[in-house]
Amino acid sequence: MAESGSAPVETRHRHDGRAWLERLLSALSVCATLACIVYVVNVPTYFDHPIFREQFFGLIYGLLFASGFLLFPAERGSRQRVPWYDLVLAAAGFAAGLNVTVMWPELVASPGVITPERVFFGVLAVLVVLELTRRAFGLPLVILVALFIFYARFSYLFPGILQGRGSTWSRVATFLYLDTGSMLGMVAMVMFGTVFAFMLFGAALFATGGGSFFTDLSLALMGGRRGGPAKVGVLGSALFGTLSGSASSNVVITGSITIPMMKRLGYRPAVAAAVEAVASTGGSLMPPVMGATAFVMAEFLSVPYREVALAALVPAILYYLMLFIFVDLEAGKQGLKGLPADQIPKLGAVLAGGWPYLAPLAVLIACLFYFYISPDLSALLGTLAVLALGLASAQRPSWRDLGEALTGTGRMMVEVGVIGAAAGLIIGSINLTGLGLLFSQILISASGGHLGLLLLLTALASAVLGMGMPVTASYIILAVLAAPALIEAGVSPMAAHMFILYFAMLSFLTPPVCVAVYIAATIAGSRPMETAFESMKMGLVAYLVPFLFVADDALLLAGTSLENVVAAVTGMLGFGVLAVAIQGYFTGPLGVGVRIVLAVAALFLVTHEWVYNAVGLAIAGAVLAWLWRGPSRVR
Incomplete structure (x- = not known):
């Protein structure tokens, strides 16, 4: 976390x-x-x-x-x-x-x-x-x-x-x-309350064998499909994100398994590392358990964490959907198959032996979204469910396992405490001087009152602050200094803070300091900058979608039911088509002209005007149907 x-x-x-x-x-x-x-x-x-x-x-x-x-x-x-x-x-x-x-x-x-x-x-x-x-x-x-x-x-x-x-x-x-x-x-309140509680929940679930269950479940669901190991990495990282919420930890845990599998199947090392880096970074953006920064964001907004999680749901789905399509098309382009049957566990056997591990997650989600219990108490109740599960299982954890969970959580909390204290010093200095109000005025003046330029300046500031700095610290600084300017410019508070959160998280993928990329590249034995380029290409949706939900906060489920559904569906279609255009492959290789047409159609689909959506859908549908008729027409 x-x-x-x-x-x-x-x-x-x-x-x-x-x-x-x-x-x-x-x-x-x-x-x-x-x-x-x-x-x-x-x-x-x-x-x-x-x-x-x-x-x-x-x-x-x-x-x-x-x-x-x-x-x-x-x-x-x-x-x-x-x-x-x-x-x-x-x-x-x-x-x-x-x-x-x-x-x-x-x-x-x-x-x-x-x-x-x-x-x-x-x-x-x-x-x-x-x-x-x-x-x-x-x-x-x-x-x-x-x-x-x-x-x-x-x-x-x-x-x-x-x-x-x-x-x-x-x-x-x-x-x-x-x-x-x-x-x-x-x-301090967030770090020692909510963040700690979710870290303890993840440590307890790992101590009772939950990590192995999620790995086996990912293998059973995706291992046999085209490009299976890459899809295992995508699904596994999304699942592990509910346990750790840390991009670095996700890369280390899942990447050590999936990256070698991808390389053995035929994926280039840079691509294998990029898939894992992008998938692991998304784990911190995927509800129900997001990264530590999301809990801080809820406190800044003075809203329940469940509202932040619900707002993040559609953008997170778009993120993983585009990544999933990317790896599938890459496998098709390279002619990569799934894993051999003898390397894939049977889904029935995995669920029969591990379905109880889903119970603690169900308890956590029910407490957060149905009973409206605070996140920290919800996570502790989920931890109690994990312990009850462990005591009732045949492979119950030993006292040593539980002790290691307590010790491991405490040691992981050291970095949390240090970054919390450092962020506290920054916030204290800003509060003592009133710098937040001054900086907002500077941003508004520098942008000349243009929202687009203000967003670009904020994104640039996030990128600069993210160089060698923890995400939480980067987010806190911009939440205090830049978010008021965005809100004053007419952006909704949720969209403004989510915009900052996304670009703070993208420091894990964006050169020159891209921690998730470096860790994944080390495991894969690939060149970091080549891996970073592949990561930015696969994670393109994360660079684009913040601008879209600022323009149309229905992507954050803030509109009417119809608006929310339309925004989600057109977003999925648009980014799916964009993945095809960027990869240059559908049923076969695509020529430059076809890729440009599909990219334009994708742009029309992700706008928040229904006329453009209809035009984009018509163009994309016609081109993809034409391509589907046979590889001879793909050029």
């Missing part, structure tokens, strides 16, 4: 250390997991002793900060022992978090008061977050966070519209550390 630009914690270099270090890390991870569970369930209220949520945040931050310095070395690579300064930093990080837990009631009684103790712990917390951000995500994000902090301090020195009041270092440090508009605010 952590949508960072880095590889999962398990794939990164860690301190080798001694046995005591592993035990300490496990203890910290389990404590962080349990603290998040207690926060989500709000256990203290059941004992008539409620505590502030900021006290939970402080404790969780402290545990995650301490774990971070033990997990991530100061320099890339593996070491045989933990140096003394990392132990000191781990203790400092824990103290910075625990101080909030212990002192918060006193802080509430004297808000805004600046004391030496608060300044000291504020400076300590900011430095801890910056160093952990450098270790976990690299220098670019550290520089960006530092720029926002320096702007909060020295904004009075900036010229023109960027000039602000500025603040003292003491006020900046105290505000960033203790204000609920910074580290202890909305991002």
Whole structure:
């Protein structure tokens, strides 16, 4: 679920250390997991002793900060022992978090008061977050966070519209550390609540064997069809997206299986890697469980998460439909068949042995969309369903398996906590200076009031911020700085934030920094830039559909029932025809003229004017029917 630009914690270099270090890390991870569970369930209220949520945040931050310095070395690579300064930093990080837990009631009684103790712990917390951000995500994000902090301090020195009041270092440090508009605010609430709960759900489902079931189900459904391994990759990544919501994790988990299968069948390495990269990136955009950024988006919009998931449904279907058609046409073009029958599990046997794994997903979906339970509690109820399933199954998980699920969730939460804290520092700096309003005015002025140019500027900003930066951080910055300008220009809030979400996610596919592509290319042994080109071609719908749902938010299911159905159907037809035009293959190779005609028809189909839709449908239908009559006419 952590949508960072880095590889999962398990794939990164860690301190080798001694046995005591592993035990300490496990203890910290389990404590962080349990603290998040207690926060989500709000256990203290059941004992008539409620505590502030900021006290939970402080404790969780402290545990995650301490774990971070033990997990991530100061320099890339593996070491045989933990140096003394990392132990000191781990203790400092824990103290910075625990101080909030212990002192918060006193802080509430004297808000805004600046004391030496608060300044000291504020400076300590900011430095801890910056160093952990450098270790976990690299220098670019550290520089960006530092720029926002320096702007909060020295904004009075900036010229023109960027000039602000500025603040003292003491006020900046105290505000960033203790204000609920910074580290202890909305991002922490989402990360330690909803994002954590869904990560725990995925870890529990994997621990009980759910991962194997979804892999076998994908193989049984798609393995024998034309280009079977590629279709297994598409379906498998979509299914795994409901468990992890992380593009990087999806590539590692499913790509290690599907990419070698695709290569053995005859797919070019770059194409095999691109299929997996695009399919895995889409997992973070596919309801019911989207990436961590979608939960943050729901908080920005002040709407239930289910509304975000419903709005994302049609664009996600268009994304996977076009990708599926792409891989099918590629298989036809290359003459690739499905997997041999002896390599494909029987669908009946897979369902007979694994259908109970669908029950937790059914519980999750029912809680979210039928009973209207909050996402974090829905995910915990889904986790309880997973545990009940495990206890009732013949291959029940051991206590060790469950312990590893708790430990693994805690370790994955380290990156979530670090990116949440870094994003909190950015939001705090913006709130302290009022930069959000200023930047919106700059965007509107630069676009000259033209919505199309404003959208292009926002997309460009997303691409630039996405270079070497986690998706969540990129989204949060633009949600604060650019979304108000889009909304002021007449874009609906849901469409504005979904536009930013899509282009933030596309950093996984867009060069030069395209993490999902690099991971997939490494597995496939292909050239990264060639793989990136193939990925952008296959994922073209993700670059186009945001502009379409801004123009017609019926694609986000925001129109009447008829408008929603028409938008969905014409979108599916249009992007299907566009896939044929780009691939240059239908029943046989297509000439340039035919491809241009089909591309124009696709453009007419995806517009939101029914006259153009009718013309596009007539052209596409006539051309495809003509092509279907025989390969001799395809040129």
